[in-house]
Amino acid sequence: MATGKRQMKLGASIRGLGYNASAWRHPDVDPGASESFAHFAECARIAEAAKFDTVFFADGLAIRAADEPKGSLCRSHENVELEPVTLLSALSVVTKNIGLVATASTSYNEPYHVARKYASLDHLSGGRAGWNAVTSWSEQEAWNFNRDEHYGKDERYDRANEFIEVVLGLWDSWDADAFIHDVEGGRFYDPEKMHVLDFKGRYFKVRGPLTSSRTPQGRPVIFQAGASDKGLDLAGRFADAVYMAPHTLDAAIKGRSVIRERAAAFGRSMDDVKILPGAQLVGGRTRGQAEDKLEYLKSLIDPLSAMARIAAQFGDLSVYDLDSPLPDDLGDSGKITVSSNMIRKALENRWTLRKLCQEVGMGQQLVILGSYDEIADTMQEWFDKGGADGFNVMPSYLPGGLADVAEHIVPRLQDRGVFRKEYEGSTLRENLGLARPASRYA
Amino acid sequence: MATGKRQMKLGASIRGLGYNASAWRHPDVDPGASESFAHFAECARIAEAAKFDTVFFADGLAIRAADEPKGSLCRSHENVELEPVTLLSALSVVTKNIGLVATASTSYNEPYHVARKYASLDHLSGGRAGWNAVTSWSEQEAWNFNRDEHYGKDERYDRANEFIEVVLGLWDSWDADAFIHDVEGGRFYDPEKMHVLDFKGRYFKVRGPLTSSRTPQGRPVIFQAGASDKGLDLAGRFADAVYMAPHTLDAAIKGRSVIRERAAAFGRSMDDVKILPGAQLVGGRTRGQAEDKLEYLKSLIDPLSAMARIAAQFGDLSVYDLDSPLPDDLGDSGKITVSSNMIRKALENRWTLRKLCQEVGMGQQLVILGSYDEIADTMQEWFDKGGADGFNVMPSYLPGGLADVAEHIVPRLQDRGVFRKEYEGSTLRENLGLARPASRYA
Numbered sequence: 114m115a116t117g118k119r120q121m122k123l124g125a126s127i128r129g130l131g132y133n134a135s136a137w138r139h140p141d142v143d144p145g146a147s148e149s150f151a152h153f154a155e156c157a158r159i160a161e162a163a164k165f166d167t168v169f170f171a172d173g174l175a176i177r178a179a180d181e182p183k184g185s186l187c188r189s190h191e192n193v194e195l196e197p198v199t200l201l202s203a204l205s206v207v208t209k210n211i212g213l214v215a216t217a218s219t220s221y222n223e224p225y226h227v228a229r230k231y232a233s234l235d236h237l238s239g240g241r242a243g244w245n246a247v248t249s250w251s252e253q254e255a256w257n258f259n260r261d262e263h264y265g266k267d268e269r270y271d272r273a274n275e276f277i278e279v280v281l282g283l284w285d286s287w288d289a290d291a292f293i294h295d296v297e298g299g300r301f302y303d304p305e306k307m308h309v310l311d312f313k314g315r316y317f318k319v320r321g322p323l324t325s326s327r328t329p330q331g332r333p334v335i336f337q338a339g340a341s342d343k344g345l346d347l348a349g350r351f352a353d354a355v356y357m358a359p360h361t362l363d364a365a366i367k368g369r370s371v372i373r374e375r376a377a378a379f380g381r382s383m384d385d386v387k388i389l390p391g392a393q394l395v396g397g398r399t400r401g402q403a404e405d406k407l408e409y410l411k412s413l414i415d416p417l418s419a420m421a422r423i424a425a426q427f428g429d430l431s432v433y434d435l436d437s438p439l440p441d442d443l444g445d446s447g448k449i450t451v452s453s454n455m456i457r458k459a460l461e462n463r464w465t466l467r468k469l470c471q472e473v474g475m476g477q478q479l480v481i482l483g484s485y486d487e488i489a490d491t492m493q494e495w496f497d498k499g500g501a502d503g504f505n506v507m508p509s510y511l512p513g514g515l516a517d518v519a520e521h522i523v524p525r526l527q528d529r530g531v532f533r534k535e536y537e538g539s540t541l542r543e544n545l546g547l548a549r550p551a552s553r554y555a
Numbered sequence: 556m557a558t559g560k561r562q563m564k565l566g567a568s569i570r571g572l573g574y575n576a577s578a579w580r581h582p583d584v585d586p587g588a589s590e591s592f593a594h595f596a597e598c599a600r601i602a603e604a605a606k607f608d609t610v611f612f613a614d615g616l617a618i619r620a621a622d623e624p625k626g627s628l629c630r631s632h633e634n635v636e637l638e639p640v641t642l643l644s645a646l647s648v649v650t651k652n653i654g655l656v657a658t659a660s661t662s663y664n665e666p667y668h669v670a671r672k673y674a675s676l677d678h679l680s681g682g683r684a685g686w687n688a689v690t691s692w693s694e695q696e697a698w699n700f701n702r703d704e705h706y707g708k709d710e711r712y713d714r715a716n717e718f719i720e721v722v723l724g725l726w727d728s729w730d731a732d733a734f735i736h737d738v739e740g741g742r743f744y745d746p747e748k749m750h751v752l753d754f755k756g757r758y759f760k761v762r763g764p765l766t767s768s769r770t771p772q773g774r775p776v777i778f779q780a781g782a783s784d785k786g787l788d789l790a791g792r793f794a795d796a797v798y799m800a801p802h803t804l805d806a807a808i809k810g811r812s813v814i815r816e817r818a819a820a821f822g823r824s825m826d827d828v829k830i831l832p833g834a835q836l837v838g839g840r841t842r843g844q845a846e847d848k849l850e851y852l853k854s855l856i857d858p859l860s861a862m863a864r865i866a867a868q869f870g871d872l873s874v875y876d877l878d879s880p881l882p883d884d885l886g887d888s889g890k891i892t893v894s895s896n897m898i899r900k901a902l903e904n905r906w907t908l909r910k911l912c913q914e915v916g917m918g919q920q921l922v923i924l925g926s927y928d929e930i931a932d933t934m935q936e937w938f939d940k941g942g943a944d945g946f947n948v949m950p951s952y953l954p955g956g957l958a959d960v961a962e963h964i965v966p967r968l969q970d971r972g973v974f975r976k977e978y979e980g981s982t983l984r985e986n987l988g989l990a991r992p993a994s995r996y997a
Contacts, residue, residue, distance in 0.1 A: 137736065144736035144738070144743065145734070149678075150647075150678070173766070178762070186746065187742050188741050188743060189743060193768045194766055195678060195679065195767075196674075196767075198641060199640060199641065199675040200679065202642070203645055203648050206649060207648060223663070223700055223701075225663075225699045229638045230641055232638075233637045233638035233641040233642065236637060237592050253762070256760070257667045257762055259759055260760070292586075292587070294579065294586035299580075299857050300629050301586065301632050301634070302629050303629065304622070304629040318698070318702070320620070320698035321618075322618050323618075324616070324634065324635055325637075326590060417741075
């Protein structure tokens with residue numbers, strides 16, 4: 114694969130203060146910034162100056178309910194935040210080219226609202242909106258939306274399929290050339306070019322049309338992140354880009370290939386889906402400096418905060434000694450599986466609880482550690498060998514961790530000819546190299 | 556009441572291209588601007604330069620379903636628009652002092668989402684968010700949200716009461732000083748200052764807490780607009796400001812006094828509710844010029860578009876001759892009542908259908924016509940005699956109609972000492988002269 118032709122895509126995941134469980138304790142972080150527009154505007158400016166494809170906000174619709182381990186809840190900075198689409202609308206004003214992507218749950222929303230918000234963001238930003246369509250996974254979210262229990266997994270995904278179908282349908286409500294503004298003839302639009310969806314499904318009944326014209330990039334870009342079989346189907350069927358969390362190149366190659374095949378199974382071109390592993394890039398001028406930086410980031414981590422991240426799966430670990438090896442009988446309740454690999458590794462290697470906390474507190478994503486050159490090498494290797502179409506960069510702390518990537522790693526990727534020096538287009542779709550979608554009525 | 560003490564409040568209602576049913580045909584209007592950020596940014600800049608209290612966006616969640624009279628639907632510019640909270644977030648970046656108010660329906664939303672969006676807007680704007688809490692009124696909206704029929708009136712208002720109660724509760728989730736960021740002690744917030752709402756009502760079950768800290772102005776300002784008895788109760792119970800649509804000073808005085816009494820009945824101070832009649836101000840250097848302007852505005856109106864505005868009530872009027880008097884047996888189906896006064900007037904005065912269309916096409920609000928001095932006189936009279944605490948200005952066309960008010964009427968009000976020359980504060984609440992609300996947990 115010739116370098117300089119296929120281009121790597123880069124996302125900046127800038128939710129909150131960073132992915133380190135105790136990012137707020139980093140001396141370069143302003144702990145009051147988690148609801149500050151200036152903070153996110155600064156992050157977005159850094160990402161755009163470095164020509165990132167997107168800024169991305171994950172999202173959740175609840176605050177963790179249980180204070181387990183006791184006293185852990187108030188130690189986390191992951192409790193208050195700006196609603197991401199509201200924030201992205203404001204960021205659209207202070208940016209020009211970068212894509213604006215946010216998560217919205219298909220479990221606790223209505224498709225008409227979601228279709229409308231993201232269409233509005235696409236208009237406001239001149240074609241830079243992306244929707245990360247997820248299913249919610251926590252009971253706490255159910256409790257904020259009139260339910261005692263969360264939907265079961267099957268129902269959640271069935272609902273997600275229908276939800277996305279409705280949203281895509283609503284986005285086709287108007288042909289791109291519907292609004293003719295014919296003052297003489299008195300017609301604001303051509304009635305042949307407005308379409309009534311009239312969707313009647315198992316979960317949703319939505320008539321339409323949407324109160325939004327066809328958006329600048331045809332429709333917002335769809336992101337997806339599910340890794341289960343039903344999640345992969347959803348990605349294959351609908352996604353323009355997929356976030357993944359592989360920890361090895363082999364897993365990445367396999368995961369990317371599965372999604373590409375799934376897209377083909379739904380009659381799409383494999384290249385219509387961009388696969389973006391999430392990664393924390395911890396670099397330095399030398400490998401030794403990077404290792405020191407990683408140790409420092411781990412030293413910040415409050416063990417209670419880290420234990421809270423896996424409490425739903427393993428219960429209250431604070432009863433154990435921090436500096437002793439983990440008990441052999443540490444049982445996995447099977448409740449969630451996102452940390453299972455790490456726990457397996459911890460038990461096999463007889464980690465202490467403190468070490469487990471440090472690993473968990475760094476986040477669930479791949480950490481690429483090394484000199485800046487080594488990191489660029491690794492990214493290029495993943496890219497060249499088919500493990501990634503790019504990366505979703507998840508800084509440990511913000512904005513410093515992002516600025517470090519922008520300053521030291523992006524230029525190295527540019528020098529290798531695998532990352533742009535200028536934006537290719539003005540819409541997210543153009544920059545991701547995705548075709549403009551046709552309307553179902555075309 | 557001494558001039559110079561009590562100050563008039565002014566809102567600018569800048570939805571779409573203006574309130575004239577055919578505003579898009581005005582030569583100064585860009586018909587493509589209804590989804591253009593630049594258009595609304597220009598309107599907001601005009602309003603802020605003139606020291607208006609607010610920009611305001613009404614909202615609806617559907618496109619009119621029936622094309623009645625036939626061919627009328629495509630003649631209206633009132634079909635596509637930006638989602639108002641998304642738009643206000645973007646406007647928060649290009650404004651500094653003006654309040655940012657948008658309608659959100661309590662019928663087809665979830666309180667957790669609404670609480671979160673407006674809290675987010677309040678954070679982004681430094682304390683300038685306002686929520687106009689309404690009930691939806693059309694079946695078309697029901698059809699976009701999984702229902703065959705709209706809620707009945709009683710259910711709608713019962714639901715609205717509960718909805719607002721939940722939103723206010725969620726906004727109290729965190730005390731203002733909850734976030735202590737104690738790096739040494741490891742506590743991001745003080746757990747005593749987080750509150751779990753745990754609301755269980757007839758329509759909503761919402762646990763909380765909200766993923767948003769207490770907002771810069773304590774909580775967003777609540778606007779309300781209902782004129783029915785249940786609507787007045789809602790206003791008396793919850794509203795900081797109320798939009799009204801009286802057509803005479805007597806009606807305004809009576810209406811204002813009813814709402815103030817309703818507030819008192821709910822144990823609040825009468826002055827805690829600001830009453831803002833909606834008004835179109837059509838002025839000129841002389842009264843004659845103003846009359847010419849009004850005639851011109853009426854001449855723009857497409858009769859079919861105007862008939863569509865009252866078709867739900869009177870059916871298809873296009874079967875009648877435009878230049879003959881209205882038929883005596885024109886029956887009111889009783890379906891909606893917003894135009895009843897105008898129809899009564901039309902029948903009593905033997906208007907032609909064309910004249911009725913011109914009146915309906917101007918909008919449902921009071922038109923204050925006269926020289927700029929006369930308009931300022933009228934506004935001051937209403938204000939001094941207790942018919943208004945200010946006005947929600949509803950321009951016929953945008954941005955020209957707003958610029959005219961900003962240039963000619965605002966300075967006259969300022970000269971009379973009844974309207975500010977500079978903003979009093981940095982939050983909407985401060986500018987409206989409203990006290991900062993205490994938390995229920997204080």
